[in-house]
Amino acid sequence: MVRRVGTIGGGIFGEMHIRALTQRARLGDIEYVGLADINSELRKARAAEYGIEVFADFNDLLDVASPDAVTIATPDHLHREMVVACLERGIHVLVEKPMDTDVDGCREMVAAADESGVLLQVDFMKRHDVYHAELKRIVESGGIGDIQYGYAWMEDRIEVPMDWLPSWASNSSPAWFVGVHYFDLIRWLVGQDALAVSATGIAQRLKSLGLDTYDSIQAKITFPGGVSFTVDSAWHIPAGNEAIVNQGIKVVGSDGWMTVDSQDRGARGLVSSIPGAPASMLTPNLGLFKESTEAGVSRYSGYAIDSIESFVTNVTMLERGVADLESLNGAYPSGKDGLEVTKIAVAVHRSVEQDGDLVSLDSL
DSSP states (O other), X not given: OOEEEEEEOOSTTHHHHHHHXXXXXXXXXXXXXXXXXXXXXXXXXXXXXXXXOEESSHHHIIIIIXXXXXXXXXXXXXXXXXXXXXXXTTOEEEEESSXXXXXXXXXXXXXXXXXXXXXXXXXXXXGXXXXXXXXXXXXXXXXXXXXXXXXXXXXXXXXXXXXXXXTTGGGOOHIIIIIHHHHHHHHHHHTSOOOEEEEEEEOOHHHHTTOOSOSEEXXXXXXXXXXXXXXXXXXXXXXXXXXXXXXXXEEEESSOEEEEESSOSSOOEEEOSSTTSOOEEEOOOTTTOEEEEETTEEEEESHHHHHHHHHHHHHHHHHTTSOOHHHHTTSSOBHHXXXXXXXXXXXXXXXXXXTTOOEEGGGO
16 A cells, blocks of 8 residues: 655755655655645645645644654754654654754653554764765774774754744754764664763854854763764855865774765855856765756756655655554664754753753763
């Protein structure tokens, strides 16, 4: 039986969900039953481009379209109500990172999923980057020995908070919006929960432009056995930066090290978008997302798509009885993973507010 899947939130990344799911619908794997979004102009645009049903209220999507599974890509601080509403109806959920900006909200979601016995998956897409998957394989095979320390960085251009998220950037931060990608990736590589965090942050450039949020946050995360990682997150990088995001991770072990630069993957040049216009530096990153056309039909690929499609695969296996939640445990970013990442992010912000004091995750 083909499963019915819908989406709540059709903004910049919500469109990525629509692309992935309508692609699976064209293949006959699912029936895409619609998008819910409060923005009427956005609803019209998505309906026109993708030929999908749209709803103004997410409850109408749930009650009228009757989905078996829902993906959620609304602003971070709004996830809780929608996720819980789906889970309590017995609907499988894929929610964008971070699962919630509140630890109690995450706990409520995990409890609701456990009570209903349905899938709660978090879209920590960095796990699906083939370079990170290879890094995970090397770590697990003992290729660099025991992890001792590491460093990760993710720095967005200023257009991300200013142009992409002007209505809710002040409810977020670089740690919430981009740092959580690496908080999860590091937990996944280390294979243990974090113990404590210390962090500092600066709110300067964006505040001067009317956004009440941090420009940058630097966090040190400690794990059992003395393992530690430093994570730099920022979203104030000037518009002239050649890539929309600088990002990467270095892991040092007892017997070796590995670095993955997720932006500079070997393609770099000085190009002009319009013939004759001034050229600018460009480092295209086609690993995240790539759109091509085959036989007149758009084809989407990249780890952002793979991560969303993995949810469809998991739901299909569950509904067909090929797998259960226990057998899938560890194969996807779970609600518990989402909870632990939110605990790290909450501790980061608490430490920043306390001038870098060490914050234990046990206190959260």
